[in-house]
Amino acid sequence: MTPPRKKKMNLKQRYALMTRGLDWETSYQKMDDVFPYDTFEGIKITDWSKWEDPFRLTMDAYWKYQGEKERKLYAVLDSFAQNNGQLGISDARYVNAIKLFLTGVTPLEYQAHRHFSHLGRHIRGVGPRVAAQMQSLDELRHAQTQIHTISHYNKYFDGFAEFPHMHDRVWYLSVPKSFFDDACSAGPFEFFTAISFAFEYVLTNLLFVPFMSGAAYNGDLATVTFGFSAQSDEARHMTLGIEVIKFMLEQHPDNLPIVQKWVDKWFWRGHKVLGLVAMMMDYMLPKRIMSWKEAWEIYFTEAGGALFEDLSRYGLRVPKYADIATDEAEHISHQNWAIFYQYTQAAGFHTWIPGDDELDWLSEKYPNTFDKYYRPRFEMWREMEAKGERFYNNALPQLCQTCQIPMGYTEPGDPTKIGFRSSVYKDERYHFCSDGCKDIFDDEPEKFSQAWLPVHQIFQGNCGGADLSDVLKWYHMDQGIDNMDYNGSPDQKQWDAWQAARKKVAG
Amino acid sequence: MAVVALKPGYADAVEIRDRKENFHGNQVVYLHWEEHLSFCAATAFPLPPEMPFGALTEKLIPQFYGMHPDFKSLDWNSVEWKIDGEPATPDMSKSLAENGVGHKSLVCFRTPGLNGYKGSCS
Known part of the structure; x- marks a missing residue:
């Protein structure tokens, strides 16, 4: 007698079994004890089963797709x-x-891996829990593939070798590091809002498109390929970001003010971190793609505008200070590059004054401000450089307590005045670069009064010593090799030698 | 607003990282030369509270701001001072503390007539 043939499950059944079917209600422990993190933030979830799974992927399918992608990437x-x-x-x-x-950025991918795996354990609803587990794997793969991709450059160029060590110590890297630490030390719903929604949904195109197009324009095939490989993952991450926002807003009306507060906070924090990308686009790419201001208009003003229009039916409004951030898109790249130019002695990459053609490009892209405020600054420095008096800022900068960036941003509407904001908490004074950063502090002074500000840490004696060379040693920065201007760097010498050799071969 | 924390008593257990006591007898003082934004931000110094205010104009500012082309035309008598946002007339012989400069105070100075390279506030 032949045994009855088992019916093969269809995709939907299989998916249900391999995701939601893995869940159970605990019986001898209270659910609240098993999932201690997902209620304290005040987000009210009445029905977890209403979660729409955004990934629609089972783990075995995930494994198969990612394996194929990775084989292609490594071949390239x-x-x-x-x-x-x-x-x-x-x-x-x-x-x-x-x-x-x-x-x-790469160390943040790893941090994201760690925290999504935390969420993949600690979210009560099985839908988001499975989504977080898969994203956790994505982030680990991204960290690995980025390191593998970039390791090739480490063979030929300086400044790469100590990246995880530097991430934890170097003054400007405390900006992305503290951004992520802030998210990871928040509750799960704030983390989702911060990383999955504000960063991966609202702002991600401003990170990945410039980097990957920048790589394509500048002949970096390896990074482009990595970018393509990560793209389909990013699409899933974005879906998770939007789903989590809609889910919170649909579950209970009390959630709206909490979610709005987080959206405001993380939009502002993300905007400040992305100032590093702004600087890269406008100053660091030898072949430019578009200006930061143009990118901001396309990816935030237009795309973000449509998104918040769509979300307005839930009562969610455009993030607070979005108008100020848009105003800053005119200035942020110039102000950031100026910071690195004058602190080149403490930077783990090289700086330079833009050439005439590059200054002209900036004048054309920023017709209202560049010639008036920023071009003279670079021309002054260029003159000083020509006289052998290259401009170094030998004092340490005042940092914003919230974003930890040197307080080099100007008042909205007045690029001639630095914006200063301050608050007093428990008899201590705190300084901020903007109203956005001040509001974030004022809302949680307990958290941000613990900020590890690199400048203050140097003064407290926690960074290897009081002299610049002590601190650079503590950063694992090779002096005269990793830091300082591109002109005269070992990177430049090697590149020039390669070019000369090519010319010789070409005859 | 206060932080929403999982751990009971979290807010009271917070260790403020940059208390004056952590700076080995110094206090942090920030300096800023207005309308000279080629210095990208205010600068920070760990200084003894008993240091005379005059040491700023005699030593610190020349040392750290002296390379600016405007500096050689700077006339200290016409400088306008602000301490923590309030206009001030510091007594150069008195200490920072006696002049109201505390831990993490911001001391701004403006030099009328000198407003950066070619008047660009750079």
Whole structure:
């Protein structure tokens, strides 16, 4: 007798079994004890089953797709290495953007991996729990594939070797690090809002499109391929971001003010962190894609505008200070590059004064402000450099207590005045670069009064010593090699030697 | 508003990281030369509260701001001071503390007539 043939499950059944079917209600422990993190923030969830799974992927399918993608990526990386891809980039100055990416962004991918795996354990609803588990794996893969991609550049250029060590210590890397630490030390719903929604949904295009298009324009095939490989993951992450917002807002009306507060906070924090990308687009790419201001208009003003229009039916409004951030898109790249130019002695990548053609490009892209406020600044520095008096700021900068960036941002509407804001909490004074950063502090002074501000830490004696060279040693920054201007750097010498050798061969 | 924390008593257990006591007898003082934004931000110094205010104009500011082309034309008698946002007339012989400069105070100075490279506030 033949046994009855088992009916093969269809995709939907299989999906249900492999995700929601893995859940159970605890019996001898209270659910609240098993899931201690998902209620304290005040977000009210009445029915977890209403969660719409955004990924629609089972783990075995995930494994299969990602394995295929990774095989393709590594084939490209091998060929990039075998064909000496480093010789094909537009100019060695480009590599400094990749240094910033590896030291500033890649460690955040790893942090995201860690925290999504935390959420993949600690969210009561099985839908978001499975989604978080898969995103956790994505983030680990991204960290790994970025490190593998960029490791090729580490063979030929300086500034890459100590990236995880630098991420934890270097003054400007405390900006992305503290941004992520803030999110990871928040509750699960705030983390979702911060990373999945504000960063991955609202702002992600401003990080990935410039970096990946920048790589494409500048002949960096390896990074482009990594970007493509990550793209389908990012699409899923965005879906998770929007789903989590809608879910919270649909579950209970009391959630709206909490979610709005987080959206305001994380939009502002994200905007400040992305100032590093702004600087990269306008100053660090030898072949420009578009200006930061143009990117902001397309990816925030237009795309973000449509998104918040759509979300207004839930009562959610455009993030507070979005207008100020848009005003700052005119200034932020210039102000940031100026910070790094004058602190080049403490930067883990090289800086330079833009050439005449680059200054002209900036004048054209920023017709209302560049010639009036920023071009003279670069011309003054160029004159000083020509006289052998290169402008270094030898004092340490005042930092914003919230975003930890040197307080170099100007008053909205007046680019001649630095914006100063301050608050007093428990008899201590705190300083902020903007109303956005001040509001974030005032809402949670307990949290931000603990900020590890690199400048104050140096003064307190916690960074290897009082002299610059002590601190650089503590950063694992190789002096005269990793830091200072591109002109005269070992990177430049090597690149020039390669170019000369090519000319010779070409005859 | 106060932080929403999981741990009971979290807010009271917070260790403020930048208390004056952590600076080995110094206090942090910020300096800012208005309309000279080639110095990207105010600068920070760990200074003894008993240091005379005059040491700022005699030592610190020349040392750290002296390379600016405007500096050689700077006339200290016409400088306008602000301490923590309030206009001030500091007594150069008295200490920072006696002049009202406390921990994490911001001391701004404006130099009328000097407003940066080619008047660009740079």
